């Protein structure tokens with residue numbers, strides 16, 4: 001119940017040594033690892049195996065990790081699949097691109113298996129806390145968001161939000177702890193056919209912070225990327 005045990009993890013890595021090492025440690029922790037050694041094989045395995053999380057190496061034959069990430073994010077079935085990227089220090093700029101394309105977190109090589117397992121577990125815990133489709137309430141500290149009634153309250157005080165502010169807050173709460181680019185937020189809240197600029201997002205973030213002061217410090221601006229709602233323990 002809510003534990004990480006028996007979760008299926010797809011490891012995508014073309015270096016046999018690293019692949020076996022990660023596989024071994026995941027098995028030891030009670031996970032069910034499946035493997036792929038190229039980008040194309042990764043996409044195939046995601047379809048066949050339906051993993052709960054993907055550990056995705058950046059440099060891969062046939063199709064690199066960035067492209068795999070992009071493709072997984074562009075399909076509704078896998079748009080929310082947790083992705084942990086493995087990157088080398090020299091690939092730092094690619095790491096940024098990876099986060100932009102929707103990777104949830106990354107681990108830099110060389111890494112200790114222990115550290116990797118810890119990140120895998122943290123990511124799975126974070127995902128489990130996100131309300132499933134059926135839930136209509138978000139809690140974040142003193143803030144409660146009722147999606148059915150379209151109401152937001154801070155303590156007992158109801159705070160009126162516009163439809164876009166409401167949508168933006170909903171998206172931030174669902175993806176707390178994850179860096180969301182302005183483009184991603186714009187598409188999620190305003191839609192692909194919106195002709196405004198990404199500045200629109202900044203304006204609405206500022207308004208949300210004014211209306212809900214607890215977000216002032218909770219929404220972090222991530223340099224040259226976008227925003228992130230702190231995945232702090234103020235949530236229940």
Ligand code: CA
Nearest residue numbers: 014057059060
């Ligand atoms: Ca590699």
